[in-house]
Structure formats: structure tokens, C-alpha cells
Amino acid sequence: MYIVMVTAECAPVAKVGGLGDVVYGLSRELEIRGNAVEIILPKYDCMRYDHIWGLQKVYDDLWVPWFNYRIHCSVWFGFVHGLKCFFIEPHSNDQFFNRGAYYGFPDEHMRFAFFSKAALEFMLKSGKRPDIIHTHDWQTALTPVMLYETYARAGMGNCRVCHTIHNFKHQGVAGENVLWFTGLDRPEYYYSRERMGDDFNPTAINFTKGALLYSNYITTVSPHHAWEVRHTDWGYGLSHALYTHQEKFCGILNGLDYDMWNPEADPYISHSYHALSMEGKYQNQETLRHRLLLRQDHKPLIAYVGRLDMQKGVHLIRHALFHALHKGAQFVLLGSSPEPGINAEFWQLKHEFNNNQDCHLELGYDEELAHQIYAGADMLVVPSLFEPCGLTQMIALRYGTVPIVRSVGGLADTVFDRDYSELPENERNGYVFHQADYHALESAMDRAIGLWFDYPEEFQDLVQNGMAYDYSWNRPGEHYLNIYENIRYK
Ligand code: ADP
Numbered sequence: 145m146y147i148v149m150v151t152a153e154c155a156p157v158a159k160v161g162g163l164g165d166v167v168y169g170l171s172r173e174l175e176i177r178g179n180a181v182e183i184i185l186p187k188y189d190c191m192r193y194d195h196i197w198g199l200q201k202v203y204d205d206l207w208v209p210w211f212n213y214r215i216h217c218s219v220w221f222g223f224v225h226g227l228k229c230f231f232i233e234p235h236s237n238d239q240f241f242n243r244g245a246y247y248g249f250p251d252e253h254m255r256f257a258f259f260s261k262a263a264l265e266f267m268l269k270s271g272k273r274p275d276i277i278h279t280h281d282w283q284t285a286l287t288p289v290m291l292y293e294t295y296a297r298a299g300m301g302n303c304r305v306c307h308t309i310h311n312f313k314h315q316g317v318a319g320e321n322v323l324w325f326t327g328l329d330r331p332e333y334y335y336s337r338e339r340m341g342d343d344f345n346p347t348a349i350n351f352t353k354g355a356l357l358y359s360n361y362i363t364t365v366s367p368h369h370a371w372e373v374r375h376t377d378w379g380y381g382l383s384h385a386l387y388t389h390q391e392k393f394c395g396i397l398n399g400l401d402y403d404m405w406n407p408e409a410d411p412y413i414s415h416s417y418h419a420l421s422m423e424g425k426y427q428n429q430e431t432l433r434h435r436l437l438l439r440q441d442h443k444p445l446i447a448y449v450g451r452l453d454m455q456k457g458v459h460l461i462r463h464a465l466f467h468a469l470h471k472g473a474q475f476v477l478l479g480s481s482p483e484p485g486i487n488a489e490f491w492q493l494k495h496e497f498n499n500n501q502d503c504h505l506e507l508g509y510d511e512e513l514a515h516q517i518y519a520g521a522d523m524l525v526v527p528s529l530f531e532p533c534g535l536t537q538m539i540a541l542r543y544g545t546v547p548i549v550r551s552v553g554g555l556a557d558t559v560f561d562r563d564y565s566e567l568p569e570n571e572r573n574g575y576v577f578h579q580a581d582y583h584a585l586e587s588a589m590d591r592a593i594g595l596w597f598d599y600p601e602e603f604q605d606l607v608q609n610g611m612a613y614d615y616s617w618n619r620p621g622e623h624y625l626n627i628y629e630n631i632r633y634k
Pocket residue numbers: 160161162163165449450451478479480508509510511514533534535536537
């Protein structure tokens with residue numbers, strides 16, 4: 145099968161969070177299974193160009209219709225760790241992707257509406273006719289709309305679309321000008337609530353709603369979250385639309401790229417290790433403590449890695465830090481936030497703990513350090529308020545680090561409580577709490593810390609159980625192929 149991913153992120157070249165990891169990992173798995181995969185991305189100025197091999201301009205005459213004029217684009221090609229990637233570079237005064245950052249601009253909807261259209265225009269003009277176009281999140285949710293309404297008639301009528309929603313909180317809600325600029329026009333038609341009319345704002349269109357209607361299949365990133373978005377508030381207003389389209393909607397658990405995340409061959413960690421020989425993990429712990437100026441001591445090392453966003457349970461992350469120290473553990477945090485308020489709060493904490501040898505906060509994005517933390521920590525807390533899938537708990541399991549998670553979304557699908565799960569003992573792999581309050585978090589942390597201090601051998605059993613899990617792309621890759629096969633001839 146010939147599959148084209150249209151996406152705003154792909155690890156490691158353009159990654160902000162899990163979306164980037166998923167596009168990379170799924171694409172690789174699909175290729176391993178014998179499919180032809182290509183990825184279309186914007187050509188951001190701030191990408192990790194050191195991860196692209198053989199970057200060269202391959203198409204210099206792409207004119208993308210935009211409002212009543214056309215924007216000239218160049219298309220570049222390069223390999224990202226073996227994956228074929230095309231990068232679209234518009235030449236206009238808008239400087240859509242030359243902003244020094246991936247996201248966070250007032251014209252965000254225009255930037256990605258343009259990219260969604262440019263990707264289709266590129267496929268049309270260069271003769272690409274994929275069996276499947278796989279789009280991701282609101283940024284590329286207009287691609288299925290434009291495919292069906294415009295490009296199908298121009299010769300792309302046989303392409304089918306699978307759209308994956310990685311985060312329902314961000315749906316792409318914009319005003320009518322997006323319709324004029326993309327050439328979709330006809331606001332009275334698209335504003336209908338059955339099409340793209342936003343359910344909360346009668347003067348806005350909702351990109352993700354468009355993808356729900358126009359895609360041949362929609363997935364989200366874990367089965368539990370698929371249930372949550374239909375039956376609870378976590379659908380952020382889309383529950384009804386999901387109900388309408390339920391026959392083409394399901395949740396598929398994300399996988400983890402087992403080559404990129406592999407303690408046996410991880411270039412970023414000082415000592416490799418595996419389940420049968422864990423010595424390296426303790427050496428990594430020593431190295432990590434040394435790097436972060438923590439004291440070498442007989443204490444469990446608890447970590448948090450991730451965005452500092454309300455979604456992640458910021459108040460609980462903060463509390464986990466204080467509670468870990470109170471219980472005689474060490475705590476390491478790696479994270480960043482685009483929100484000034486949250487950022488300021490954590491910078492304040494960082495200053496407060498500057499001289500504390502049991503605690504370190506690293507505020508920023510650091511891929512290498514993230515690997516070292518997964519390898520060196522004993523436990524990882526993930527106290528999210530909602531979590532569509534979550535990759536950090538799966539990475540932790542792979543690196544023999546025990547996850548302590550709140551039971552939501554994909555966390556509920558992947559972590560099973562050592563004391564209370566109904567699974568057989570050897571399939572329990574971490575600690576789970578339910579309420580989003582301090583008491584619940586503390587009780588899970590206390591059980592984990594207690595086991596580490598009082599029953600180290602049993603703690604090791606738990607580590608081993610976690611490492612035995614297979615959260616690679618193997619199974620999810622098969623699921624996605626089944627979906628592609630199903631929609632291909634519809
Ligand atoms: P989300 O997609 O909501 O950000 P996920 O758990 O799905 O959360 O994916 C997070 C990914 O981003 C993981 O690979 C994690 O290691 C990485 N990550 C998040 N924050 C940072 C950071 N500050 N530095 C390095 N890696 C990070």
C-alpha cells in the first residue's frame with residue numbers, strides 16, 4: 145500500500161510532543177511491513193536539520209491557490225532516519241514557518257490551513273496518488289475536507305483518508321476567513337452544525353469536526369480514551385459528532401518505537417542494560433545524579449518528564465515533588481511550558497530548590513536528558529488530568545522505571561496497579577490512583593516508595609514485569625493496516 149502522512153510533527157526532526165513520536169514510529173512500522181510511506185511536513189526554520197540526510201530541493205514550481213492569488217512554494221526532500229520526508233516551503237510575506245518555533249502564533253489556523261492545502265496541491269501536481277492519506281490532529285484536519293470538496297474532482301478521487309485525533313482539547317476553531325482563503329468558500333454551507341459549524345461558537349468553523357465528517361476513518365490514540373471522549377466531558381464538545389460517526393471511529397493504543405527507545409542500544413545513555421542484566425541501570429542512575437548535582441545516596445529517584453500543561457496535572461506534579469522529598473526520595477523534573485504563568489511557577493520552584501541535593505528541575509526541552517532520566521530513575525509520576533495515550537509511562541516501562549499514574553485515557557490501558565489490579569501478579573507493572581487530588585497521589589507514591597525501601601526484591605519483580613510488556617508498534621501497526629485495508633476500496 146502507498147501511504148502518505150500529512151502532519152505538523154515528526155520525531156526527531158520536528159517534535160514538540162507525542163504526535164511527533166507517533167508519526168515517526170507508525171511510519172517506520174508500516175514500512176517494515178512492506179508498505180511505501182512518505183511524510184509531508186512544513187519546512188520549519190527551527191527543525192533539527194542535523195537529523196535530515198540528503199536534503200535537497202526537488203520541486204520548485206508549486207503554486208498554491210490562496211484566496212484570490214497563489215503562493216509560490218518549494219518542496220524539499222530528505223531522509224529522516226531512513227523515512228522519506230517532503231518539506232513544503234512557502235515563499236510569501238506571511239513567513240508561515242519561519243518563526244523560530246513550531247506553534248504559538250495568532251495566525252495559527254491560517255498557517256496550518258495553508259499547509260493542509262499545499263500538501264494536497266503538491267500531491268496533485270507531482271502525480272502522487274496514495275491509497276491512504278493519514279492526517280493528524282487539527283493542524284491537518286482540513287485535508288480530508290479539501291480532498292473531498294475540491295481535489296477529488298481534480299483527479300484524487302481514489303485516495304482515502306484516515307484521521308487521528310491525538311488531543312481533543314485542540315480542535316482548530318477559526319473564523320470564516322479560513323474558508324475564503326482555502327477556496328472552500330460557501331460559509332453558509334460549512335457553518336451547518338452537521339458539517340463544520342462549531343457547537344459552542346456559532347460564528348466559527350471547527351476543523352476537527354470537518355475531519356470527523358469527511359474522513360473515511362477516525363482514530364484516537366487509546367481504547368479507553370475513545371470511550372472517554374464519547375461518554376464524558378473529555379470530548380470537548382465533540383461527543384455528539386462522535387456518536388453520529390461511531391461506525392468509523394475507534395481507539396488504537398499508540399506504540400513506542402523500540403529502536404529509538406531501547407536501553408540496550410541508546411546512544412544518549414552512558415551504560416546499556418536489559419531485563420536480564422540491570423547493572424547498567426544503576427550506573428546510569430549514578431551518572432544522572434552526577435550530572436544533575438544530586439547526592440549519591442540510598443534513596444529512590446522519582447522523575448517527571450513532559451510538558452507542563454494543565455492537562456498534565458500541574459498541581460499534582462508540584463505536589464509529587466514536595467511529597468517525594470518529604471518521604472526521603474529524590475526528585476527530578478524535566479519539562480517546559482509555553483504558558484508564562486506555569487513557567488514562572490516552576491522557575492520559582494527551581495530557585496527554591498537550587499541548593500537542594502535531592503531535587504533538580506530542568507526547565508526546557510532536552511531529548512538527550514529525557515533518555516538519561518528514563519534510564520536513571522526508579523519511578524516516573526504521570527498524574528494527568530486527562531491523557532489521550534501518554535508515551536512517557538510506556539518509555540518508563542521499557543527502561544525498567546516503575547510508573548505511578550492516574551487512571552485516565554491511555555494510562556489506564558497500559559499501567560496496572562501492583563496491589564489492586566485484577567490481572568495476575570506477574571502482569572502488574574506499576575501504581576495507579578484515581579482521584580485528581582493530593583491524597584490519592586500520595587497514597588500511590590507511598591506504596592511505591594515503601595516497596596522500594598522495605599521490599600527491594602519485590603520492587604525488582606515489578607520492574608521486571610514492566611520490562612516484559614510489549615508496547616512496540618507491532619500490534620498497533622497491524623491495527624492501522626487493517627483499517628487502511630478496510631477503507632481502501634470503499
Ligand atoms: P504529549 O504528547 O501530551 O506531550 P506524550 O506522553 O504522548 O505527551 O509524549 C511526550 C513525549 O515528549 C515523550 O517522548 C517525552 O519524552 C517527550 N518530552 C516531553 N517534554 C519533554 C522535554 N521537556 N524534554 C524532552 N522530551 C520531552
